[in-house]
């Protein structure tokens with residue numbers, strides 16, 4: 082399978098670079114796998130045949146090294162490789178540059194934290210009661226990081242307010258997801274010994290891997306389902 086790649090060094094955290102890549106690429110391609118370090122999408126057939134675009138984000142001392150790679154199916158790799166080299170490199174260059182510009186812009190964006198609490202192979206989700214446009218849809222516990230607060234402090238406060246429980250925040254997982262309006266949804270793992278109750282929400286539910294598709298998630302959480310699935314499976 083022929084493949085070409087390009088790299089860019091970006092002054093933003095890897096999870097934000099991954100989020101900017103997802104925002105840009107998902108307008109034109111179908112995401113097929115999502116993690117903080119690597120994202121892959123399939124391009125529509127009319128552009129290149131069975132083309133797969135991947136973005137790999139590696140943290141370095143100088144910033145995030147983004148590698149964009151396009152691989153495609155070809156009956157004659159040599160000829161096809163020569164014929165499409167220029168448009169492929171142009172596509173990869175525009176993805177890398179578009180991602181760089183957006184990630185730098187987003188590096189200081191306001192953050193909404195989401196909390197991934199997993200217990201006995203199930204992840205805790207909650208059903209929104211308001212506003213009307215999203216009432217009935219499901220999300221992870223969390224909310225806006227207030228000025229002067231760390232992400233972890235926001236995780237603790239939101240879980241206390243929304244679920245009436247004390248949690249211990251762990252690592253950030255998955256890519257940031259860009260929300261409408263340019264805020265970033267960032268997910269943290271957390272653990273608790275207490276039993277959550279729906280204080281502000283319609284309902285809370287522990288979902289197994291098989292049940293993750295049973296509820297209607299907010300669009301940003303839908304992007305993160307592979308990350309939730311890996312967490313529950315692992």
Ligand SMILES: Nc1nc2c([nH]c(=O)n2[C@H]2C[C@H](O)[C@@H](COP(=O)(O)OP(=O)(O)OP(=O)(O)O)O2)c(=O)[nH]1
Nearest residue numbers: 193194195220221222223224225260266299301302
């Ligand atoms: N908490 C949370 N919010 C999410 C998720 N996915 C997602 O798109 N969002 C969006 C929905 C809202 O537009 C925004 C968070 O709003 P919120 O109402 O929970 O925030 P908040 O507690 O700080 O409330 P407010 O002060 O802004 O009213 O983030 C998620 O998994 N968890």
